[in-house]
Amino acid sequence: MFKKNWFLLLLVTVMLTGFVFGCGPGEYEDDVAPAPDEDPVDVSVDGPVYLRKTFSWPTQIDPAIGSDFSSSTALTNLYDTLVYPNPDGSFVPHLAASWDISDDDLSYTFYLTEGVLFHDGSELTAEDVVFSYERLQAVGEGFAYIFKGRISAVEALDDYTVEFRMEEPFGPFLSTLTRLYIVNKDLVMDNLGDGPHGDYGDYGTGFLNDNDAGSGAYMVKEFDVATQLTMEKFDEYFSYLDPMAPDIFEMIGTTEAATVRTGMMRREVDISDQWQTLEAFRSLEEIEGIDVARWPDGGQLYLMMNTQIPPLDCVHARRAMSYAFNYDSLVQDIYPGTEQAMGPVSSVLPGWNPNVYQYSYDLEKAEEEMALSQYAGQWDQYPIEYAWTAEVADLEKIALMTQAESQKVGLPVEIVSTPWMTMIDQAGSIETTPHIMSIWVSPHYGEAGSILEAKYHSSNAGTWEQTEWLLNDQVDQLIEEAMRTVDREERFGIYMQIQEEIVELAPTIFAYDNMERHAYQSYYINWPQAQDPIPVMGYNLAARFIQVDPVKRAELLGN
Amino acid sequence: MHSDTREIQQRLWEKRKDNLRRAWYKFSGNYLSIVGLVIVLIVILLAIFAPWVSPYPEHRGAFVDFSKSMEPPSSEHLLGTDAVGRDILTRVIFGFRFSLMMGFVVIGLAAPPGIVAGLVAGYFRDTWVDTLIMRITDVFLAVPPLILAMAITAVLPPNVFYAMLAVTLMWWPWYARLVYGIASSLQNEFFVQAAQVTGASTPYIIFKEILPNSVSAIFTKMTLDVGIVIIIAASLSFVGLGAQPPTPDLGTMVSDGAKYMPDQWWMTVCPALAIVFTVLGFNLLGDGLRDMLAVEEV
Numbered sequence: 001m002f003k004k005n006w007f008l009l010l011l012v013t014v015m016l017t018g019f020v021f022g023c024g025p026g027e028y029e030d031d032v033a034p035a036p037d038e039d040p041v042d043v044s045v046d047g048p049v050y051l052r053k054t055f056s057w058p059t060q061i062d063p064a065i066g067s068d069f070s071s072s073t074a075l076t077n078l079y080d081t082l083v084y085p086n087p088d089g090s091f092v093p094h095l096a097a098s099w100d101i102s103d104d105d106l107s108y109t110f111y112l113t114e115g116v117l118f119h120d121g122s123e124l125t126a127e128d129v130v131f132s133y134e135r136l137q138a139v140g141e142g143f144a145y146i147f148k149g150r151i152s153a154v155e156a157l158d159d160y161t162v163e164f165r166m167e168e169p170f171g172p173f174l175s176t177l178t179r180l181y182i183v184n185k186d187l188v189m190d191n192l193g194d195g196p197h198g199d200y201g202d203y204g205t206g207f208l209n210d211n212d213a214g215s216g217a218y219m220v221k222e223f224d225v226a227t228q229l230t231m232e233k234f235d236e237y238f239s240y241l242d243p244m245a246p247d248i249f250e251m252i253g254t255t256e257a258a259t260v261r262t263g264m265m266r267r268e269v270d271i272s273d274q275w276q277t278l279e280a281f282r283s284l285e286e287i288e289g290i291d292v293a294r295w296p297d298g299g300q301l302y303l304m305m306n307t308q309i310p311p312l313d314c315v316h317a318r319r320a321m322s323y324a325f326n327y328d329s330l331v332q333d334i335y336p337g338t339e340q341a342m343g344p345v346s347s348v349l350p351g352w353n354p355n356v357y358q359y360s361y362d363l364e365k366a367e368e369e370m371a372l373s374q375y376a377g378q379w380d381q382y383p384i385e386y387a388w389t390a391e392v393a394d395l396e397k398i399a400l401m402t403q404a405e406s407q408k409v410g411l412p413v414e415i416v417s418t419p420w421m422t423m424i425d426q427a428g429s430i431e432t433t434p435h436i437m438s439i440w441v442s443p444h445y446g447e448a449g450s451i452l453e454a455k456y457h458s459s460n461a462g463t464w465e466q467t468e469w470l471l472n473d474q475v476d477q478l479i480e481e482a483m484r485t486v487d488r489e490e491r492f493g494i495y496m497q498i499q500e501e502i503v504e505l506a507p508t509i510f511a512y513d514n515m516e517r518h519a520y521q522s523y524y525i526n527w528p529q530a531q532d533p534i535p536v537m538g539y540n541l542a543a544r545f546i547q548v549d550p551v552k553r554a555e556l557l558g559n
Numbered sequence: 560m561h562s563d564t565r566e567i568q569q570r571l572w573e574k575r576k577d578n579l580r581r582a583w584y585k586f587s588g589n590y591l592s593i594v595g596l597v598i599v600l601i602v603i604l605l606a607i608f609a610p611w612v613s614p615y616p617e618h619r620g621a622f623v624d625f626s627k628s629m630e631p632p633s634s635e636h637l638l639g640t641d642a643v644g645r646d647i648l649t650r651v652i653f654g655f656r657f658s659l660m661m662g663f664v665v666i667g668l669a670a671p672p673g674i675v676a677g678l679v680a681g682y683f684r685d686t687w688v689d690t691l692i693m694r695i696t697d698v699f700l701a702v703p704p705l706i707l708a709m710a711i712t713a714v715l716p717p718n719v720f721y722a723m724l725a726v727t728l729m730w731w732p733w734y735a736r737l738v739y740g741i742a743s744s745l746q747n748e749f750f751v752q753a754a755q756v757t758g759a760s761t762p763y764i765i766f767k768e769i770l771p772n773s774v775s776a777i778f779t780k781m782t783l784d785v786g787i788v789i790i791i792a793a794s795l796s797f798v799g800l801g802a803q804p805p806t807p808d809l810g811t812m813v814s815d816g817a818k819y820m821p822d823q824w825w826m827t828v829c830p831a832l833a834i835v836f837t838v839l840g841f842n843l844l845g846d847g848l849r850d851m852l853a854v855e856e857v
Contacts, residue, residue, distance in 0.1 A: 333625035
C-alpha cells in the first residue's frame with residue numbers, strides 16, 4: 001500500500017509539472033512547429049487547393065430550412081439566386097438576365113440566363129424557379145416567411161421566362177430574391193420521401209438535408225451533418241469563378257479556441273469563425289501571415305426581452321433594464337472598436353433612423369423607471385432569467401456584466417449558460433422563452449425592413465430572431481404598410497417611424513452594431529469581400545471570389 | 560453496586576481510548592494518510608471560513624471589473640484573474656464549498672438507501688427479494704455513471720439541485736453492492752444464528768447485528784467516494800450541467816478558462832489543480848482509513 005501511494009503521488013506530480021510548464025505563455029508557438037515524427041502537415045502544392053473555415057454548428061443546407069450564418073454561407077455556395085447583392089445594398093442580374101415590372105407593381109417578369117447547368121448536368125429552366133418557390137412555401141421554414149402571403153402566383157411563361165404575381169405591392173421584393181435559392185426540380189422529384197405534402201411527399205427534405213440540388217459554384221462532396229461540410233468546385237459554373245478559387249471548400253463545425261488557433265498556426269484552418277474572443281483574435285493576429293478582417297455586418301447584438309411574461313411585460317421594467325445596461329463598458333472593454341447601437345437597426349443598413357432615441361447607461365433613470373412600474377417594490381419575486389449562448393465566451397462576460405449592473409438597482413438577474421440548439425428550442429413558445437436572450441441577428445436582405453420584420457412582426461415571433469414576442473398590432477400594421485410601399489424614399493420614411501415606435505416600447509436592449517471579425521491567412525489568401533463587404537449574411541463567403549495561393553501557403557509552412 | 564458500574568464504565572472508556580490510540584498508531588504509521596487528513600481539513604476549513612480567508616470575497620457573486628481582467632498571477636492576485644476581472648483564488652476557495660457540499664450531500668443521500676437495499680438483499684440471500692433488488696442494482700450499474708447523470712440533467716433544467724439528484728441516483732447501487740457482499744456472508748455467522756434462535760425480529764437482526772459489522776467498510780467507502788463524486792460533479796459543471804454562474808464552481812471555472820487556453824492558462828490550471836488537490840486528499844485519507852480498519856471489501 002505504502003509503495004503504491006508513493007508511486008501515485010510521484011505520477012501526479014510529474015503530470016502536473018508537465019501540464020503547468022507545457023502551457024506557459026510564449027512557449028506555445030515553438031511547440032507547434034511539427035517535429036518529424038508528429039502528424040505531418042501537408043506542404044505539397046500539387047493536388048486540390050483547400051479553403052477551410054470554422055463555423056458554429058449545426059449547418060442546414062436545405063434552402064427551405066437553413067437561415068443562420070453557417071447555413072446561409074453553405075447555401076450561397078451551393079445554390080444561385082435570380083439576383084445577386086452588391087456591397088452598397090443594390091443588386092445585379094444573376095440567374096435572371098433581366099426583368100420587367102408592371103405599372104401597377106403587381107407583376108414581375110424575369111428572363112432567365114440561358115445555359116445555366118445544375119450539378120447533375122441538366123439545364124436550369126423557369127420550371128425550376130416555380131418549383132423552388134412553391135417548395136419554400138410548402139416547407140415553410142428558413143427564409144420562407146419573407147415571401148409569405150405576398151406572392152399570389154409564380155408561373156413559367158416559357159422555358160426561360162417566369163412571372164411572379166403579387167397579392168399587393170411588395171417594396172423590397174427584388175432585394176429579397178437574394179434568399180430564393182433555385183433547386184433542381186427533376187432531381188428533387190426523383191428523391192422524394194414519405195411526407196405530408198401529398199404528391200410531393202416530403203418535398204425532398206430528406207434528400208436535401210445532406211445532398212444539394214443546386215447550380216452553385218460548389219457542390220456537396222461529403223456532409224457529416226454533425227461536424228463538417230465538404231464542398232468541391234463545380235467547373236461548369238455559369239458565372240464568374242476565379243481561377244485561383246479553392247478546389248475544395250470545407251466548413252468545419254467548431255469554435256473551440258485552442259482547436260481554431262492550432263489549426264491556424266498549422267495553416268490547416270484558413271479563416272476562423274467570428275465567435276472567438278477579443279483575446280483570441282489578438283493572439284491570432286500576432287501569428288505571421290494572419291490578419292483579422294473586420295466589417296459591420298448590418299446586424300446587432302440584441303438582448304431580447306420576453307415582453308409577455310412578468311416583470312418584463314411592463315414597459316417600465318424593460319426601460320429600466322435598458323438604462324441599467326452598461327453600453328460604455330461593452331464597446332470599450334468587450335468589443336473595442338464598435339459603437340453602441342442606436343435603435344433596432346444597424347447604422348450601416350439603408351433605412352436606419354439616425355434621430356431615434358438612444359438609451360444610455362444611467363442607473364438613476366433605471367430606478368425612476370422601476371418606480372413607475374406596476375412591479376415596483378416587489379422585484380425580488382420576479383427573478384429575471386437571462387440565457388446566453390454557451391458556445392460564445394464573450395456572451396458570458398456580457399451576462400455577468402448585466403447581472404452585476406442590474407443588481408446595483410435591485411433587479412434580480414439569474415444567468416444561465418444555454419447551448420445554441422437549446423436556445424432555438426426555447427424560443428418556440430412564450431412559456432419556454434427565458435426573460436432575456438442575447439443573440440446576434442443580421443439582415444436577410446440589404447435594408448432596414450429585413451431586420452424590422454424579422455425582429456418585430458408577429459408572424460416571425462417564436463423564432464430565434466424574435467424572442468421578444470412583441471405581438472403589437474400597430475407595429476405589425478406599420479411593417480406591412482412599409483412592405484407594400486414600392487417607392488424607396490417613402491418606404492424608408494415608414495421604416496424610421498417603426499424604429500421610433502419600437503424604441504418607445506423597449507422590447508430589446510440594443511447593445512452594439514456588430515462588427516463581424518474573422519481571422520484569416522492574409523499571406524496566401526486574397527479575400528475581396530473582406531475589403532468591400534456585402535450587407536447580406538453569407539454572401540461574403542462565396543468561395544468563388546476568394547483566391548488561395550498554395551505556393552505561398554507552402555512557403556509559410558517551410559519557414 | 561454503584562461503584563461497580565462506574566468501574567466498568569471506567570474500564571470500558573480505558574479500553575476505548577486504548578483502541579483509539581492503537582488505531583491512530585496504525586493510521587499515522589503511513590504518513591501519506593496524515594497528508595490526506597491535513598489536505599481534507601484544510602479544504603474543509605477554507606470552505607467554512609471562505610468569506611474571511613479569501614482576499615476578495617465580493618468576487619464570488621455578480622461582479623465585473625474589466626480593467627483587471629485576465630491578469631496573470633501576481634502578489635495582488637495570487638492565482639491571477641478571470642475574463643471579467645474576478646480573483647481566481649477567491650473563487651477557488653468558494654468553489655470548495657460547492658464541491659464539498661456536492662460530495663457530502665450526494666454521499667449522505669445515496670448511502671442510506673443503498674445500505675438498506677444491500678442489507679435486505681444480503682439477509683434474504685437466494686430468495687426473490689435478493690433477485691429483485693440486486694437485478695435493479697445491476698441495471699443501474701450497467702449504465703456508465705456520467706452518461707446517466709448527463710441524461711438526467713439534460714432533461715431537467717440545469718441547476719445544482721438536479722445535478723445532485725442525478726449523481727445520487729447513480730450512486731446508491733454501489734453501496735447496495737458493497738453491503739450485499741458483507742451482509743450475505745455475515746448471515747451465516749453464529750451471532751446471527753444465535754439472534755434468530757432467541758427470536759429476534761428481522762429488522763433487529765439486520766440493523767443491530769449485521770449493520771454494525773459493516774460500518775467500517777461503509778465508512779471507508781464513503782471517504783473514498785467523496786473524491787469521485789467531486790470529480791463527477793466537476794465533469795457535469797464542465798459540460799454546463801452543474802452549478803450556474805456566477806456561483807463559483809471548480810468544474811465551471813476549468814471549462815470557462817479552457818476557452819482562453821493556452822495564453823491565459825491560470826484560468827484553467829488553478830481550479831484544475833484545486834480539484835486534484837481535494838480529490839487527492841480524500842483518496843489518501845480513504846486509503847489510510849482502509850488500512851486502519853483493515854477493511855478488505857472496498
